[in-house]
Amino acid sequence: MSHRHKSKIEKIFEHPVSVNIDVKRLISALEHYGCEVEVSSHGKTKITKNGEEFSLPMTHGHDLTKDVIVSLRHFLEKVDLVPANLE
Numbered sequence: 001m002s003h004r005h006k007s008k009i010e011k012i013f014e015h016p017v018s019v020n021i022d023v024k025r026l027i028s029a030l031e032h033y034g035c036e037v038e039v040s041s042h043g044k045t046k047i048t049k050n051g052e053e054f055s056l057p058m059t060h061g062h063d064l065t066k067d068v069i070v071s072l073r074h075f076l077e078k079v080d081l082v083p084a085n086l087e
Contacts, residue, residue, distance in 0.1 A: 002087070005029035010083045012073050017066045023058065033081055049079040 008029035011018050027037050027045065036048040045056040054075040057068060064072070076082060 002032070005032040006083070006086045009033065009076070009081065009086060012069060012076060013083055017069050019063060019066055019069065021064050021069065023056070023064060026064075030081075033086065035079075035081070047075070049081060052079050 004025075005028065008021070008026050011021050012026075023045075027039075030047060030049075031037055034049060038046040038048070039058070040046065043058045045058055047054045047056055052075065054072060056064075056072065
């Protein structure tokens, strides 16, 4: 299962940006790697790691836009959750 989680995080760092990322599976991977995830009823998901927060907008199709993926990539870099550091 860890390989599946790792591949979801790796997708965030792909070039060109992959927009085919399922939010539910991504959230599962983030939780696996120690992120706290809080889903609100207002269409936002708050992701917290190492005291840093990121607000992920939820979409109806469960796919993320390129802009959101790039912002999430920057957040993951900030909290040192990058493919090179995953086990």
